[in-house]
Amino acid sequence: MEQDLGPATRQDIRRLQDFIAEELARNTRALTAEVQVIGTRTARLEERAEAFADTCNTLAHHAETLATRVETLEEALEDLSNRSRRNNIRLRGLPESVAPDALDATLTGIMKKLLPALPPARYLIDRIHRTLGARKGQNAPPRDVVARLHYYSTREALLRTARDQQVEYEDGQLLFFQDLAPSTLAKRREWRVVTELLRSHNVRYSWGFPFRILVHKDGRTYSCTHLYRAQDFLHQLGLEVPEAIAQLTPPSSLPRLSRDWSPAGD
Structure with a gap:
């Protein structure tokens, strides 16, 4: 039921x-x-x-x-x-046929032709050698010769004279350069777009140490140490800034973590 x-x-x-x-x-x-x-x-x-x-x-x-x-x-x-x-020079174009033990006498003879007014003692070479490493094949250009001159004034006179006239050895052209650290040479290559612009406007420049580029204009000296600052540097000189330079930005700082939360209970 x-x-x-x-x-x-x-x-x-x-x-x-x-x-x-x-x-x-x-x-x-x-x-x-x-x-x-x-x-x-x-x-x-x-x-x-x-x-x-x-x-x-x-x-x-x-x-x-x-x-x-x-x-x-x-x-x-x-x-x-x-x-x-500082007292070094780098000689480019000297044939490999010049033996290592003949480098000193060869460079001394070249200096006497370029700087005949110097006293004989001023041709003193402390050491001289070719750059390290084997030559890259028989048809490769001769290795550079690096020499340390005893007198800095001789080195400066040699670079100045070689800059103003063509130097030949056995029908080949010789070039004289400063001997610089590889890092300095790399930095100068990075500045090529700026230095080409300066040369195209007949603006004389020089390099300073520690690394910087210097321009003397209208009684004032302008300098710049980093390529990303070259935009202001060129503006000061009254030159148009290339697009490659205008796009450069300063190195950014590392990111920081922020607190996007509130403590529990708030």
Whole structure:
């Protein structure tokens, strides 16, 4: 027989209300506990993320400081290398047929022709040799000759004279250059677009040490040390800035981590 269900009494409704309230309270307590656990974990994660950001920013600062110091040391080393080569000349075009033990006498003879007014003692050569490394094949150009002259004034006079007249040896042209550190030569090649622009406008320039380019104009001296600063340098000289220079930007600093969160509970 089916049980005859009558209408719910007030007591039944109260028991149902108590049951629902108890279930809601139990579930609320469970959810509250879970939220508290999640909040605690989130707070710890935020603290760790904050410490991580601070550590990364500190490391970025140290890295930039070290990069600046390394650049300073490299510039000092480059300057020392160039100073040690101050009395050197680099001779290009001297045939390989000139034996190593004949290099001294050969260069001395060339200097006597170019600088006949110098006293004999001023032709003194401290050391002379060809550049290191084997020659690249029989048809390759002869290796350069590097010589250290005892007197700096002789070296300057030789470079100045060779710049103004053509020098030949056995029907071949000889070229005289400063002997510079490889890093300095690489930097000068990077500045070629600027130096070609200066020459096209008949603007005389020179190189300074530590590395910089110098221009004397209208009683003033203009200098620039880095290629990305050449735009302002050319503006000061009243010259149009090439597109290749206008696109250069200063080295960017390392990125820093920011705090894009708020502590738990805020």
